[in-house]
Amino acid sequence: MSDLSQFPITRRWPATRPDVIQLYSLPTPNGVKVSVALEEMGLDxxxxxVDFGKNxxxxxxxxxxxPNNKIPAILDPNGPGGRPLxxxxxxxxxIYLAEKSGKLLPEAQRYEVLQWVMFQMGGLGPMFGQLGFFHHFAGKDIDDPRPKERFRAEAARLLKVLDGALAGRDWIAGDYSIADIAIGPWLNTLNGFYKASEIAGWADLKNVPAYLERFLxxxxxxxxxxxxARD
Structure with missing residues (x-):
């Protein structure tokens, strides 16, 4: 049995199964990327x-x-070389889970998959998150319309990029992959929780809505x- 006692996080969240991957998360767009991937890959x-309401x-x-105080994070007792990671x-x-499991990062499309993962990490996530703040949360009370419009326009542009890339494809890099697992939760949040898809031009998209339906x-x-699960 793996000894995870060297990791202080296990003092607050004790591992009842220390021989499997420990996931520290919350069901947010970023958090569920990892839980979905673990489920898809069949990893235990x-x-x-990690309750943000309790800080x-x-x-x-x-x-x-x-140290960046963001979710998700993992602790794998059986990392590279058999050491905890x-x-x-x-x-x-x-990327780590795909390489560990040998799933959802096909060698033939490896770099195409990775470019779309980075597209989500550097584009969709940050821009959708800012639009959600200014449209649905405290930012909606700011009188200056320019911040919201900046992120609305950029979210709409990114959706058009994604829509074009999906023409003739079920999944963004050919086969279903970690790129779709990265992108799907953010589309779902924009469309649902943020209630911002309409102002970002969702109705004009030809391929993204069906893509999200396939994912869900x-x-x-x-x-x-x-x-x-939330408490």
Whole structure:
């Protein structure tokens, strides 16, 4: 049995199954990327809820694993060389899990998959998140319309890029991959939780809406979107 006691995070979130991947997360767009990937890949794991309402992400135990105080993060007791591996940043975790499992990062499309993962990490996620803030959260009370319009326009542009790339394809890089797992949760959040898809030109898209429907129809996605379960 792996000894994870050297990792302070296990003091706040004890591992009841220390021989499997420990997931520290919250069902947000970034968080569910990893739970969906774990479900799709069939990797065994133990989820732990990092409750932002209780500022769990700011505790010394969580910061010992991710000094950037963001979810998700993982602790794999069976990392490279058989040694435990602590890892944060959802994109990095997706790549690591794909390489560990040998799934959802096909060698023939490896770099095409990775470019779309980076497209999400550097574009869709940040821009959709800012639009969500200015449209749905506290930013909606700011009188100056320019910040919201900046992120609305950029979100609309990125959606058009994605829409064009999906022409004639079911999945963004050919076969279903970690790129789709990166992108899908953010489309779902823009369309649902943020209620901002309409102002970003969703109705004019030819391919993205059906792409999101295909993603959400996958059983592993449906399960992963609810992990970790909220208290």
């Amino acid at each position: 794991y133990e989820p732990h809820l 769990d992400q700011m505790t010394p135990e969580f910061l010992s694993l991710n 602590a890892l944060f940043e959802s994109g990095a975790i997706l 129809a996958r059983p592993a996605v449906q399960k992963g979107l609810k992990i970790p």
